Amino acid sequence: MTAQFLYGGTGMLLFVLGIWSFLVHEPLVRKLIALNIMGGGVFHVLIAIAYRGDDTAPDPVPHALVLTGIVVAVSATALALALGRRLDELKLRDGPDADSPAPQADPSARPDKRAGGHVDVA
Amino acid sequence: MSPEVLAFAVAVPLLGALLAVIAVARRGSETAASPLLNRVGLVTATLTTLVIAAVTASVWQRGTLRLEIGGWGAPLGIALQADGLSAAMCVMANLVALGISVYATGYFKSPDKALQFWPLWLLLWAALNGLFLAADLFNLYVMLELLGLTAAALGALTGSRDAVSANLRYLLVGLLGSMTYLLGVALLYTAYGSMDIGLLGDALQTPDPIDATALVLMTAGLALKAALFPLHFWLPPAHANAPAPVSAALSALVVKAAFYLILRLWLDLFAPLATPGASQVLGLLGASAIVWGSWRALRAERLKLLAAYSTVAQIGYLFLFFPLLAAMPDGPGRDNLIAALVLMALSHGFAKSGLFLAAGLVQQHAGHDRIDELGGTAQTLPAATFAIALAGSSLIGLPPSGSFIGKWLLMQGALETGQWWWVVVAVIGTLLAGAYVFRVLSHAFGLEPTPIRFITDARAEVPALMLALISVAALGLAAGPLWTLLGFDAGGDA
Helix, strand or coil: CCCHHHHHHHHHHHHHHHHHHHCCCEEEHHHHHHHHHHHHHHHHHHHHHHHCCCCCCCCCCHHHHHHHHHHHHHHHHHHHHHHHHHHHHHHCCCCCCCCCCCCCCHHHHHCCCCCCCCCEEE | CCHHHHHHHHHHHHHHHHHHHHHHHHHHHHHHHHHHHHHHHHHHHHHHHHHHHHHCCCCCHHHEEEEHHHHHHCCCCCCCEEEEHHHHHHHHHHHHHHHHHHHHHCCCHHHHHHHHHHHHHHHHHHHHHHHHHHEEEHHHHHHHHHHHHHHHHHHHHCCCCCHHHHHHHHHHHHHHHHHHHHHHHHHHHHHHHEEEEEHHHHHCCCCHHHHHHHHHHHHHHHHHHCCCCCCCHHHHHHHHHCCCHHHHHHHHHHHHHHHHHHHHHHHHHCHHHHHHHHHHHHHHHHHHHHHHHHHHHHHCCCCCHHHHHHHHHHHHHCCCCCCCHHHCCHHHHHHHHHHHHHHHHHHHHHHHHHHHHHHHHHHHHHHCCCCCCCCCHHHHCCCHHHHHHHHHHHHCCCCCCHHHHHHHHHHHHHHCCCCCHHHHHHHHHEEEHHHHHHHHHHHHHCCCCCCCCCCCCHHHHHHHHHHHHHHHHHHHHHHHHHHCCCCCCCCCCC
């Protein structure tokens, strides 16, 4: 029971830390890490509530939710990174608005030219 | 009609999206794939709308439809459910989406944009139908995320710097909102061990602090996605910089989906917690949204930015209903308020999509959408101008539009529950809306030679006109059936 509260409490703490970090930091990568920490917090809570005592098997439903949540978080992070890279390229080129191909959802579709795009989004 | 039809409402657009991707791969070059893609898109759009028509007809005749997918029952399985409210939202969303699809076949001039548009658009459509029909909180979360991801990707489709940065912000804000919502869901599961809205609603009779925390988290997360003032800051740049058919979908449908979810939670799930005090907060935010959004729309220099700020204001009206609903006892008066709320949401969906589609055509023809330089638009694009005027009359709430009846019942409800201050807000909002709509029209009707022909581009103007016309004529003059669909006495004592 203590372990369950420890996990759940840590999850809440991570969620709050994530929100704080998301709100105060400007660069895109830091915002994304903050969002993933928030998500990690929620997943912590879900895993903690699956615990039903040492003798009983854990509740499978929250586990399934965490798996789905991870898939969603990975896709969202990928899309945000792709948009961020696109924005970086446009900023480097500094200008022409039209006639540029839209960003792709799959970041692996483009060869990596620069590592880690720091982008202002606020 | 067997409940299996519900699955097709999600499956058909999803399959269409996959087909669209395959069509691109099989044709090889982008130019060769473009006409095929338009055909795949239109066929999918028509089929999906027909499925929703069948769902609605069935709900109309026999009440709520429910499908336990794969035969797995409530605590474990995933269920789809259509009641009057979801059917009404689905009909609006699918008619608007059909209009947008017809418009999109002619809108994208370069084939690579059409290529990127169709799969994402059909995926967004699947997420919308899934969201309106979902019966459990986690399925709703998945659909919300799918909606947010496709909406942000579509909004950035033009690839311009403004569009990419606005939609990146939209994506991040949306993620923040859905994570907050998910924590609320986790808390509810901790307390009640279920995700099903019906089961949770039954269990949640005596509110405790966990329920209140879940309500606050879920409402705040969704209000961020619904762009409720002061969480609306991301909306105007994201909606104003997207391609016209996408702007129409974002403003008319995507924002409305988050709102629908708040309404669903407050009506079905957290009814014991929806006290007058808590709903006064929502009403106050709604009132601020009306005044601020309308004011910014009046000051906007571009037509699409005006339309986007007007969405902020119109979302505000929907939240004005919450304090009235909390104070109104059960009965025909409350039924009328709920129906009026849905009617306003539907009218705004049709009117705003029509406005954005027409504005897109104006922008393509004039090469810009600066309101001060729109002189002569009434002569060059008479049908598009007519669509803007029709949609505008619905945004103001002029008779015989649906939002006229909605606003009338809103003010009636405010007076009946002794909350006269909401009437003042509604009147101010209406005056400001009149000002910003007539500001556009006064420029559009500058003196120029008489028009050569009424319709300039049928594929763009017919959907815009139809949508604007539905918001005024169909919903205003024939609003009665909505009461029947929602399961209330038709017409009430309105």
